[in-house]
Amino acid sequence: MRLLKDALARRAMGLVAALPALLVLLIVAGLFLKSKAILAVEPLSKLLFSSAWHPLKGEFGLLPFITGTVWVTVTALVLAVPVSILAAIYLSEYAPRWVREGAKPVVDLLAGLPSVVYGVWGVILVVPFVGNVLAPLAGVHSSGYSILAGGIVLAIMTFPTIIHVTLEVFASVPQALRDASLSLGATRWETTRHVVLRKGAQGILAASVLGFSRAFGETMAVLMVVGNVPAVPRSLFDAGYPLPALIANNYGEMMSVPSYDAALMTAALVLTLIVLFFNVLARRILVRVERRVR
Amino acid sequence: MNGQTPISIRNLSVFYGDLQVLKDVSLDIPANRITVIIGPSGCGKTTLLKSLNRLLDDTEGVRIRGQVVLDGEDIYAPRTEVTRIRKKMGLLSQRPQVLPMSIYENVAYGPRIHGLRARRDLDRRVEHYLQVAGLWDEVKDRLREPASVLSVGQQQRLCLARGLAVEPEIILGDEPTSALDPQSSQNVERRLAELKRDYTVVVVTHILRQARRVADYLAFLYLGELVEHGPAADVFAAPRDPRTRAYLTGEIS
Amino acid sequence: MNGPADLRLGRRKRADLFFRVLAAASAALVLLSLLLILGTILWKSIPALSFSMLTKTPQGGFYLGKEGGILNAIAGSLYLAVGATALAFLLSLPLALYLNLYKGKGSKTAAWTRFFLDVLWGVPSIVYGAFGFIIMLALGLRASLLAGILTVALLEFPILCRAIDEVMRLVPRELKEASDSLGATRFETAFKVFVRQTAPGILTGVLLAFGRGIGDAASVLFTAGFTDRVPTSLADPAATLPLAIFFQLGTPFPEVQQRAYASAAVLTLIILLISLAGRAMSRKATRHVVK
Ligand SMILES: Nc1ncnc2c1ncn2[C@@H]1O[C@H](COP(=O)(O)OP(=O)(O)OP(=O)(O)O)[C@@H](O)[C@H]1O
Numbered sequence: 001m002r003l004l005k006d007a008l009a010r011r012a013m014g015l016v017a018a019l020p021a022l023l024v025l026l027i028v029a030g031l032f033l034k035s036k037a038i039l040a041v042e043p044l045s046k047l048l049f050s051s052a053w054h055p056l057k058g059e060f061g062l063l064p065f066i067t068g069t070v071w072v073t074v075t076a077l078v079l080a081v082p083v084s085i086l087a088a089i090y091l092s093e094y095a096p097r098w099v100r101e102g103a104k105p106v107v108d109l110l111a112g113l114p115s116v117v118y119g120v121w122g123v124i125l126v127v128p129f130v131g132n133v134l135a136p137l138a139g140v141h142s143s144g145y146s147i148l149a150g151g152i153v154l155a156i157m158t159f160p161t162i163i164h165v166t167l168e169v170f171a172s173v174p175q176a177l178r179d180a181s182l183s184l185g186a187t188r189w190e191t192t193r194h195v196v197l198r199k200g201a202q203g204i205l206a207a208s209v210l211g212f213s214r215a216f217g218e219t220m221a222v223l224m225v226v227g228n229v230p231a232v233p234r235s236l237f238d239a240g241y242p243l244p245a246l247i248a249n250n251y252g253e254m255m256s257v258p259s260y261d262a263a264l265m266t267a268a269l270v271l272t273l274i275v276l277f278f279n280v281l282a283r284r285i286l287v288r289v290e291r292r293v294r
Numbered sequence: 295m296n297g298q299t300p301i302s303i304r305n306l307s308v309f310y311g312d313l314q315v316l317k318d319v320s321l322d323i324p325a326n327r328i329t330v331i332i333g334p335s336g337c338g339k340t341t342l343l344k345s346l347n348r349l350l351d352d353t354e355g356v357r358i359r360g361q362v363v364l365d366g367e368d369i370y371a372p373r374t375e376v377t378r379i380r381k382k383m384g385l386l387s388q389r390p391q392v393l394p395m396s397i398y399e400n401v402a403y404g405p406r407i408h409g410l411r412a413r414r415d416l417d418r419r420v421e422h423y424l425q426v427a428g429l430w431d432e433v434k435d436r437l438r439e440p441a442s443v444l445s446v447g448q449q450q451r452l453c454l455a456r457g458l459a460v461e462p463e464i465i466l467g468d469e470p471t472s473a474l475d476p477q478s479s480q481n482v483e484r485r486l487a488e489l490k491r492d493y494t495v496v497v498v499t500h501i502l503r504q505a506r507r508v509a510d511y512l513a514f515l516y517l518g519e520l521v522e523h524g525p526a527a528d529v530f531a532a533p534r535d536p537r538t539r540a541y542l543t544g545e546i547s
Numbered sequence: 548m549n550g551p552a553d554l555r556l557g558r559r560k561r562a563d564l565f566f567r568v569l570a571a572a573s574a575a576l577v578l579l580s581l582l583l584i585l586g587t588i589l590w591k592s593i594p595a596l597s598f599s600m601l602t603k604t605p606q607g608g609f610y611l612g613k614e615g616g617i618l619n620a621i622a623g624s625l626y627l628a629v630g631a632t633a634l635a636f637l638l639s640l641p642l643a644l645y646l647n648l649y650k651g652k653g654s655k656t657a658a659w660t661r662f663f664l665d666v667l668w669g670v671p672s673i674v675y676g677a678f679g680f681i682i683m684l685a686l687g688l689r690a691s692l693l694a695g696i697l698t699v700a701l702l703e704f705p706i707l708c709r710a711i712d713e714v715m716r717l718v719p720r721e722l723k724e725a726s727d728s729l730g731a732t733r734f735e736t737a738f739k740v741f742v743r744q745t746a747p748g749i750l751t752g753v754l755l756a757f758g759r760g761i762g763d764a765a766s767v768l769f770t771a772g773f774t775d776r777v778p779t780s781l782a783d784p785a786a787t788l789p790l791a792i793f794f795q796l797g798t799p800f801p802e803v804q805q806r807a808y809a810s811a812a813v814l815t816l817i818i819l820l821i822s823l824a825g826r827a828m829s830r831k832a833t834r835h836v837v838k
């Protein structure tokens with residue numbers, strides 16, 4: 001009886017083990033099947049590289065949305081990567097232990113805040129800040145609902161991901177290696193720059209790529225502050241319309257126009273593939289780093 | 295130069311939190327000699343060595359009492375410049391720690407941060423100290439390769455060259471041969487023996503035979519206490535303290 | 548003593564100080580942004596925060612600024628997150644046990660499974676939303692509590708699974724072997740030893756997943772529907788806090804937007820509580836686990 005239970009449990013668990021792979025497959029296949037309706041009639045290149053978005057006329061150029069996502073994400077990373085890496089340097093190389101320990105809950109909490117909360121905060125503070133302070137400074141007019149506002153909010157959301165991974169990378173650099181550099185008379189910064197950063201370069205790259213893939217798919221927070229105008233943005237102060245926002249705003253209501261539905265699914269598919277590509281890339285780098293450390 | 299004491303340790307106590315790891319240690323280290331510190335595992339040998347070039351500074355929860363006087367200057371005095379202290383000592387650690395850069399860059403790293411920029415001076419210095427460390431012939435054709443491709447024994451000699459290249463007065467070695475095969479160990483030991491003409495050498499080891507081979511001056515550390523020290527020949531021949539005798543005969547380890 | 552070496556040393560020390568300050572400022576900026584977010588949300592919510600907000604459902608004209616509260620969304624979110632977390636847990640625990648008990652350290656299957664979990668972990672929640680919608684149609688469901696639970700469970704699954712996996716990997720090998728050698732079957736080992744040993748860590752993971760589930764908006768946007776009533780069955784549509792915030796903020800009326808701030812404060816407080824509970828748990832976890 002006991003043995004039977006054991007055998008059964010083993011079977012069941014074997015099935016569950018296949019679940020993750022199956023789910024990935026299902027998601028990609030599901031999105032693909034649903035986008036077939038439009039992929040069959042429109043060439044992919046036209047969907048991806050045309051900026052004509054007129055659903056009622058049957059034109060579904062995704063270019064404005066793809067560029068919107070790329071702009072917002074790149075802005076976010078340009079802001080987040082240096083700050084996160086420097087913050088990680090401080091926490092790992094300079095800060096006393098109590099600061100390092102105290103910073104952990106802060107980073108965790110920042111990671112745990114829901115995206116709508118970030119969105120609300122963005123609407124209250126970041127949008128007016130961009131519209132009333134930064135835009136006049138730059139000599140342009142902007143409502144504040146802009147790529148820049150999205151980038152700022154998204155940057156803060158990306159901090160925890162990059163900081164977390166970078167801290168782990170720094171922790172894997174042996175103390176003896178730092179000592180070796182210090183005992184040659186190098187300062188802390190020289191040691192950090194020439195030894196810690198160099199040793200951790202790949203891991204930091206992975207952290208940034210991971211941050212990129214997180215930021216690329218973020219939906220609600222960005223949607224709430226970015227303006228959502230379906231045109232290719234020309235400056236940071238222009239509104240943009242990222243892919244996830246497009247899906248969130250329109251999907252589910254568009255069942256009446258089948259090709260619209262399929263176009264949105266294509267958008268979701270493109271989004272998924274890009275995010276997965278960068279995500280897998282980051283994991284690969286990290287696995288390599290980990291193996292080298294051992 | 296004989297008779298000088300470049301390092302003088304006076305009533306040094308080190309605590310990790312509540313744990314006292316060094317208890318009121320006083321020791322004068324003779325110039326141009328190899329001073330060997332022996333003692334069982336965990337007795338504070340590494341701690342003593344690290345306290346000489348202030349590597350303990352950044353360890354969490356460390357308290358240090360007492361003085362370490364280097365060339366007449368208390369290294370723990372508030373105004374003492376720590377990078378200058380460290381530049382005066384080259385450290386060889388238990389396992390070789392090559393920096394993540396090329397063989398050449400490893401040796402050039404120290405001189406460069408201390409301001410040596412001219413290409414030819416750097417080249418000359420790198421070659422010279424690789425020669426001194428007995429590594430030049432093995433690596434002269436592949437200076438640009440990452441240092442991590444070297445064997446462990448070669449890496450330890452590279453670390454020696456790197457430490458010497460900042461032109462220190464003192465060489466500190468923390469069990470510098472413990473990760474090496476017998477052949478490489480001998481090689482490093484031989485280098486140290488040659489180096490004592492120009493440098494003061496302090497080496498930690500727990501290998502008694504190695505201590506017998508290289509030591510001019512011997513210090514025995516037991517549970518954080520400096521039990522006995524003196525010219526190596528004297529201590530080996532006639533240890534005064536029963537604990538030293540027990541350790542030398544292998545009764546405690 | 549004023550040679551070039553000293554000048555150079557001065558410059559090097561200034562560079563060190565400069566980067567130390569820059570790095571510290573960056574760390575402070577991160578901390579500050581959290582404080583700023585929490586502060587802004589709480590501050591802005593004060594005028595609209597009231598007890599009746601938590602205990603009433605929206606009345607007629609609520610979205611025009613009239614009477615009512617967000618009980619519908621609070622209840623909906625709790626139902627949804629509890630259901631989804633339970634479902635995700637039912638899938639995650641066996642999988643984590645499988646990875647740690649039935650598969651050795653160097654197992655290829657385990658490595659691939661973990662890889663796919665990481666991939667799933669990276670899938671954006673809007674994609675889960677779209678996928679959940681496809682599944683919903685395929686199963687013939689309407690937007691409902693059930694469909695929302697299914698979707699959010701998918702979202703939580705990789706998070707929870709990886710969290711449990713992490714704590715189980717820390718269990719020493721000897722413990723497993725000790726139990727095995729007493730003649731226990733794997734199944735018994737699994738439940739008697741592993742689960743008990745890692746219980747606090749597992750709970751922390753559950754709280755983490757619960758927090759993710761309750762805060763996510765994009766995945767329930769198409770799947771859970773929205774209603775002003777507290778759902779009474781799995782087939783009812785269910786309002787959720789994140790969506791309530793989103794919709795309230797989208798109205799042109801300042802009073803309603805105020806309520807969005809207040810609702811955001813409620814959600815933030817829930818997340819804070821969960822995170823505090825998680826901290827307390829993980830502190831306990833490190834105390835009880837045999838090292
Ligand atoms: N960072 C630290 N924090 C707390 N205790 C420490 C720390 N480093 C060393 N110790 C303790 O101080 C004591 C002396 O350590 P030390 O490394 O100096 O010994 P050792 O003589 O070098 O030993 P070994 O021969 O094993 O290298 C040990 O009991 C050790 O546990």
Ligand SMILES: [Mg+2]
Pocket residue numbers: 339340341468
């Ligand atoms: Mg030691």
